[in-house]
Amino acid sequence: MTGLLVHGDNHFIVHGPLPARAAALELVRHWSLxxxxxxxxxxxxxxxxxxxxxxxxxxxxxxxxxDREISPAVVELLAELSARGVPIHDSALERW
Numbered sequence: 001m002t003g004l005l006v007h008g009d010n011h012f013i014v015h016g017p018l019p020a021r022a023a024a025l026e027l028v029r030h031w032s033l034x035x036x037x038x039x040x041x042x043x044x045x046x047x048x049x050x051x052x053x054x055x056x057x058x059x060x061x062x063x064x065x066x067d068r069e070i071s072p073a074v075v076e077l078l079a080e081l082s083a084r085g086v087p088i089h090d091s092a093l094e095r096w
Contacts (some may be wrong), residue, residue, distance in 0.1 A: 008066025016047035018060040
């Protein structure tokens with residue numbers, strides 16, 4: 001399964017299951033900082049970044065709040081996913 005993890009003006013195409021809220025926040029923390037030689041914590045092993053994926057294959061999206069606005073291209077992609085019935089989860093909400 002592949003999805004989209006959105007953090008402000010940054011986004012990641014992610015291979016793996018829909019992450020729970022806590023995992024989504026941890027993935028953003030882990031992937032947003034370049035840490036040379038760092039290993040991925042075992043709890044994050046179910047997910048990996050992929051460089052390309054067909055839009056039709058995206059099965060979920062998670063939005064993690066950030067200081068920057070979501071880019072117009074990603075807003076458009078989220079709208080397209082929503083129109084196709086793909087669940088879009090906002091980690092700012094307590095539950096999803």
